[in-house]
Amino acid sequence: MKLRIFYDGLCPLCKNEMRNIKRRDIDNAISLEDINAQDFSERFPHIDVTKANDILHAETADGKLLLGLDVTYEAWSLVGKGCLVGLLRKPLIKPFADQGYLLFAKNRYKISKLLTGQSRLPQECESGRCDIKY
Template sequence: MKQDTVIAYYDGACPLCVHEMKLYERRGQGHVVLQDVTGEIPEDIDRQAALDALHVRLDNGQVVTGWAAFIEIWRVTPGMGWLAALTSPAPIRVPLDWLYRKLAPYRPRRKCADGACSL
């Protein structure tokens, strides 16, 4: 993985999540790599935790979750560093993380086409 590249572990069954992550992937110019947690994932990523909140692996191997994950995506995405800087201070980041974690369970999710899911 090249420097300043993150891997975003996101919910591929959520149309809103897919749309947003594809935007970061396009704008990220190779700095944002996507991995759908409804498929194969590394052993050190807990599937349910990754479905509950966005997870991002930094280029040093560290994994961050929730609002911090969005901050890291914005940090490496050209033209979005201002958003990372704006929402990084604790007085802003902490309440946004709390709100994100409260609202994330209500995101839209596609149903399985055949009625049987592996999740």
Template sequence: MYNKRCWPLTLYFDGDCPLCAREIKVLRRHAAESRLLFVDINSAEFDAKALGFTLEHMQATLHACFADGRWVSGLDATLWSWRAAGLGFWAQPLSWRALRPLLALCYRLFCRLRPHLAWLPHPDGRRRCIGNRCATKSLSHR
């Protein structure tokens, strides 16, 4: 479906989400910059409107864009980001047609619960949210 002309894939992620940040940490360790780029949608430099989206839309599900301008989201963004990092075998079940409906349901449930998981420890070693206030630390982009 996608060939090497489509790389790099740019992954738009929520750096304030502890679970998301853990996944990004794994991907960063394995990904070559020529195949996978990272953009924290909570960084001060990010402008969702410049991409034709709202921040709320970008926060609702994971998004990724191939170099040729094709967008993928949700399970497909996860699958392709893991493939871009050379870890596609771990995400291969996301491409299994028989499992897709169940996995899509689980992903939608995760997206609804994700905002309520801010209390989990963040991989940068500190809590991001205290009470109703969250501190945003700008993560470096590869």
């Protein structure tokens, strides 16, 4: 595992992006953890669920914490598609992209409703673990 992403599995758009990333993750370099899992805080006490619900969190294999679009860029880079979001990490664009991301994150359920017809997904957990089916 090179990257562990802590995502909101109740958000249709978020879950869809994680599913797309994992489909391309042929080296199994990325693990996904739904912050809504019943045992999440027990397994990851160092991750504040409230903060992780406000902004996407991930940790690298060496324990470095990544946030927001840095997570997205790292994940897509690991599956060979970093060019899709690389422009958003350029110094002149990064501050604006990060603000746009925070606006998206704050309104992700409303945006999901507009784009998918669903604002939140039902939790699909078995024995306290919520996994993406891909």
